[in-house]
Amino acid sequence: MKRIYVILVLIVPLLSFAQGENDNWYFGQYAGVNFSGPTPTALTDSQMYAEEAVGTVSDKNGKLLFYTNGVDIYNRQHQVMLNGSSIGGGLSTQQLVIAKNPAYPGQYYVFTAAEISTPGSYVAYTIVDMNQGDIGGDGHPLGKVLTNAKRLPILDSSGNKIKTEAITIEDHADTYSFWILVPNGNTLYSYRLSASGFNPVPVVSGLGLSSPLDETKYFGIKVSPQIDYGKGFTNYLSLNMWIPSNYYMNKVYSFERSTGQITNHFSLDVNTSISYISEFSSYGKIMYLGRDKIYAINLGASTSFPVYNQIYSGAPGINFYGIQRNISNTDIYLSTPHYGYLSKINNPDNYGGSSVNLNAIDLKGKLTYLGLPQNVYLSNAGATECIIDLALQNPETYSGHTYSVNNYIITSNNYTVDHTNQSIIMKAENYISLLPNTEIKTGSDFFATIAPCEVLAGKMQRASAAVSNQKISLTLDLRETPEESSINIYPNPASDFIKIDTRSKVLEWEIYDLSGKIVLKGNGEKIEVKSMIKGAYLLNITLEKGKKITKKIIVN
Known part of the structure; x- marks a missing residue:
């Protein structure tokens, strides 16, 4: 019997932060906050103890789906999700990120960083499917971690597992896919997550550090929202190191989201100020950082010299760690370990008019710790899209899926397709290679063809700009915090x-x-x-x- 394959590509040019998807935060020592109303309110139903990395996902209407401390994933009924225990992170891992699958509504990628203090820990990802799992009290599934997509390692360009506690995310300029950003050594690794899945081949950029990042250093990474065009780059990217104590580092780079690479248009070194992490205003041009004191740096005005001010001078026993903007209300929040309130930066989009409210949200008896949730990224691409090349190395997780790439597709290391995957289609313009240990099992519907990849319509166009390299330095707290530097x-x-x-x-x-x-x-x-x-x-x-x-x- 002849089979006729019809490939329909539906393109919806919409990629952004979710709105209702970030209405709930769970973090710290059983703490939580709901942002759906005009005034954020405390949540007291959390069953999660978390020290640093945390993430929370709700649906578009703000209904809780799941939350995680990087170790276990809890469903909306506050139970460990089916197959959701021990996903790979650690309680003292600094960051994790969550992204909605660009191809499948109801699926989410959870990217966990390593825990430096734990032997054998590494950066990995896990896929949560909200269309599966036990049925909840509302009659809908509570979600399940896919068995063959749990703690899959992310490798560097040399094929080694990565051990770093820093990870963040930014959307691609095509408005359909994401960059997963992982700094390690003296390199920024940018991995593309698209409707074709996670591409394990990274785009690399040099960090230009005098002391490369390694397992003795604790640091975080953040990327700003997209700034206005005309500067030759699309985002600012920051690295913040708070351990070891004799090498504090805060560095800001220029980043281009069409390529996933650091550019040479802008560089800022912020010396001596201790900062666990930094955060950017909603329009990307103001960066906030610090620990006992909080500073605002006007990146948009910092061309040949830094423009900054101190917005919080400190209080006894108060040290801020997590600094995170919530897309639901554009405010920026701060966490202080073992504190019964979530603090907030007032007017964060107004340089010169911002300040810190130490007791902004009463957590109703629950306590903060170090970390706060990064925002969930959302894509409504819902279709096959073109990437450069693709390497598939694990059993197929999709059902009824088309991979379409500009160059090649390679399968290896026990890539398997069976009857549960229904129909898998591969399209590549140059070649498709099924290497040893690839298995296409009886009952599967598999089709591979050499064909051009459809060009996405509606890609964002950017005006090129000839901008000279801006490299500046800022020194904070030299006279105020000699203890911290010594x-x-x-x-x-x-x-x-x-x-x-x-x-x-x-x-x-x-x-x-x-x-x-x-x-x-x-x-x-x-x-x-x-x-x-x-x-x-x-x-x-x-x-x-x-x-x-x-x-x-x-x-x-």
């Missing part, structure tokens, strides 16, 4: 003792375990840890004059 914790990791090396007097210190409870407390510069359970901890140090500093330590 303190050193060693050895770290440690098995017997930890030494606090600082020119200031140590009044007291506290060590918190992963449950947020104090396990040790004392004073002086030497801490015995040989009786402690192996793992990652937070060391809170109080110096003379009430200065508080938090360090991450590892006991092995």
